[in-house]
Amino acid sequence: MDNFKRTKLPSLDISVSCRLIGPSGRRFTWYSSNTKRSGKGTAIVWFRNDLRMLDNEALYKAWFVSETVLPVYCIDPRLFGTTYHFGFPKTGALRAQFLIECLADLRKNLMKRGLNLLIQHGKPEDVLPSLAKAYGAHTVYAQKETCSEELLVERLVNKGLQQVVIPPSPEKTTGATAQKIPRLQFIWGTTLYNIDDLPFDAPSLPDVYTQFRKIVEAKCTVRSCIKLPTSLGPPPEVGDWGCLPSLEQLGLSSQNVSKGMKFVGGETAALSRVYEYFWKKDLLKVYKETRNGMLGPDYSTKFSPWLASGSLSPRYIHEEVKRYEKERQANSSTYWVLFELIWRDYFRFLSIKCGNSLFHVGGPRKVAHQWSQDKNFFESWRDGRTGYPLIDANMKELSTTGFMSNRGRQIVCSFLVRDMGIDWRMGAEWFETCLLDYDPCSNYGNWTYGSGVGNDPREDRYFSIPKQAQTYDPEGEYVAYWLPQLKTVPKDRRHFPGNLYIKQIVPLKFGTAGRHHKEDKSIGARKANQRGREARGNWRQIG
Numbered sequence: 191m192d193n194f195k196r197t198k199l200p201s202l203d204i205s206v207s208c209r210l211i212g213p214s215g216r217r218f219t220w221y222s223s224n225t226k227r228s229g230k231g232t233a234i235v236w237f238r239n240d241l242r243m244l245d246n247e248a249l250y251k252a253w254f255v256s257e258t259v260l261p262v263y264c265i266d267p268r269l270f271g272t273t274y275h276f277g278f279p280k281t282g283a284l285r286a287q288f289l290i291e292c293l294a295d296l297r298k299n300l301m302k303r304g305l306n307l308l309i310q311h312g313k314p315e316d317v318l319p320s321l322a323k324a325y326g327a328h329t330v331y332a333q334k335e336t337c338s339e340e341l342l343v344e345r346l347v348n349k350g351l352q353q354v355v356i357p358p359s360p361e362k363t364t365g366a367t368a369q370k371i372p373r374l375q376f377i378w379g380t381t382l383y384n385i386d387d388l389p390f391d392a393p394s395l396p397d398v399y400t401q402f403r404k405i406v407e408a409k410c411t412v413r414s415c416i417k418l419p420t421s422l423g424p425p426p427e428v429g430d431w432g433c434l435p436s437l438e439q440l441g442l443s444s445q446n447v448s449k450g451m452k453f454v455g456g457e458t459a460a461l462s463r464v465y466e467y468f469w470k471k472d473l474l475k476v477y478k479e480t481r482n483g484m485l486g487p488d489y490s491t492k493f494s495p496w497l498a499s500g501s502l503s504p505r506y507i508h509e510e511v512k513r514y515e516k517e518r519q520a521n522s523s524t525y526w527v528l529f530e531l532i533w534r535d536y537f538r539f540l541s542i543k544c545g546n547s548l549f550h551v552g553g554p555r556k557v558a559h560q561w562s563q564d565k566n567f568f569e570s571w572r573d574g575r576t577g578y579p580l581i582d583a584n585m586k587e588l589s590t591t592g593f594m595s596n597r598g599r600q601i602v603c604s605f606l607v608r609d610m611g612i613d614w615r616m617g618a619e620w621f622e623t624c625l626l627d628y629d630p631c632s633n634y635g636n637w638t639y640g641s642g643v644g645n646d647p648r649e650d651r652y653f654s655i656p657k658q659a660q661t662y663d664p665e666g667e668y669v670a671y672w673l674p675q676l677k678t679v680p681k682d683r684r685h686f687p688g689n690l691y692i693k694q695i696v697p698l699k700f701g702t703a704g705r706h707h708k709e710d711k712s713i714g715a716r717k718a719n720q721r722g723r724e725a726r727g728n729w730r731q732i733g
């Protein structure tokens with residue numbers, strides 16, 4: 191199978207990209223609810239990670255400047271190859287299934303507005319130029335991406351389009367000069383804050399999240415969502431709109447989610463989750479208190495798989511938070527969802543600043559460190575067989591559902607890199623395979639951060655398992671849910687069950703007391719560590 195290569199690329203190619211630097215506060219006055227369509231010919235929308243109708247600027251723009259819009263999604267075989275270094279599946283079965291559902295939903299929603307979705311199996315650089323030629327498209331619109339694999343495809347598509355010449359339409363022939371090369375036009379569409387509204391360019395992006403957040407909160411405004419007209423037709427004449435692939439066609443076997451959270455792909459499911467979490471269950475007002483949970487559907491928003499596939503716009507979440515604050519209440523929890531979305535923005539903008547160093551072993555700070563790639567250790571982590579229930583339960587949840595809580599991700603990351611000393615990229619690539627919400631910026635951003643090679647040198651994080659267990663799963667309910675053999679173990683021993691569970695593959699690097707991470711300095715943490723020591727001591731006696 192063909193693979194992507196993280197080749198060294200120049201920074202974003204401005205000629206085919208949206209602008210990286212924009213004057214602060216620049217606003218789009220271009221759209222309004224009564225904007226009239228005024229375009230000519232055909233425009234293609236190349237759907238990528240923006241699989242939605244609401245707040246899809248690429249789709250809106252294509253509609254606005256054309257007479258007909260051709261929406262296209264390319265099933266790129268490279269997405270179903272293997273990961274860059276360690277050869278894991280590039281897209282696991284659960285995310286592939288989620289993607290298929292997203293596409294089915296997008297097609298249905300496009301049809302409701304008089305269009306359809308053309309599904310093409312092939313590389314975008316092969317598919318799009320030939321479609322542009324066949325339909326005489328003057329422009330291809332797409333959402334801008336920022337990481338090297340996606341940038342490479344953008345460059346190849348642009349190159350392919352340069353070879354296409356669209357003959358002049360018969361009614362307005364003005365000689366040979368009327369021939370045109372289709373343009374590739376990128377739209378910035380993935381973040382809460384638009385890149386054009388940032389008061390700094392990519393190289394001067396602050397190295398510390400808090401600085402970034404404070405500046406954008408003070409100086410930038412979140413733009414309103416773009417709403418599409420009710421009819422986007424007529425569609426171009428297409429003989430065969432193509433079939434959605436099956437998992438088998440993608441070289442994957444179907445996987446049932448037997449327990450835990452089952453996510454359904456697509457904008458329809460995304461909007462219902464927002465409605466359910468904010469309005470029906472009224473959970474937004476307690477988000478800050480519950481967000482560090484690990485068990486059940488409602489401790490956090492669970493928006494991430496839809497955000498990552500672009501089925502949900504962060505600006506829509508922002509609008510809903512503001513509406514909730516007006517109609518119900520505003521408190522630190524309602525703000526905190528936006529705070530987290532700014533983290534997401536930060537990692538996206540950071541990926542422009544860091545370029546490929548985000549994927550390098552030394553990370554953006556080029557830290558020299560001797561990592562192990564011990565297969566035995568790594569596989570025990572991956573398969574949930576480390577002997578530490580908190581790690582094993584989280585890893586089982588990941589492989590069963592494609593999801594893991596933020597708390598869990600931080601804990602298993604710390605365990606892999608600090609306790610096992612394993613190359614953080616092995617963990618990051620395994621997450622790339624499994625996560626429904628996989629996004630290169632957030633995934634590699636968080637992994638470099640968690641393993642101490644990220645751009646913020648102030649953070650050196652060690653998560654002590656006894657402390658984390660005591661604070662976030664004191665009754666051992668989470669571990670017993672994912673490791674049913676622990677159900678019969680007394681609650682206070684579920685995290686260190688000794689010979690009632692499997693043997694621990696490595697000792698904790700800093701002992702059960704853990705090295706004192708800033709959270710762990712509290713009295714609670716000392717007590718938790720003490721309890722951990724006792725539990726382990728007991729186990730030693732039993733074992």
Ligand SMILES: Cc1cc2nc3c(=O)[nH]c(=O)nc-3n(C[C@H](O)[C@H](O)[C@H](O)COP(=O)(O)OP(=O)(O)OC[C@H]3O[C@@H](n4cnc5c(N)ncnc54)[C@H](O)[C@@H]3O)c2cc1C
Nearest residue numbers: 490491492493494530531534596599627628629632633636
């Ligand atoms: C090692 C590691 C790898 C990660 N990989 C990814 C990834 O590939 N894709 C991804 O979307 N998130 C990733 N995260 C961030 C975070 O764990 C998830 O976004 C979050 O758990 C999703 O659950 P939620 O939607 O219920 O989040 P909530 O707590 O409800 O937060 C709301 C939204 O804020 C954003 N967000 C929250 N925390 C973070 C964060 N630390 N970084 C970036 N965005 C954040 C997400 O979009 C999330 O949906 C990773 C975190 C770690 C520690």
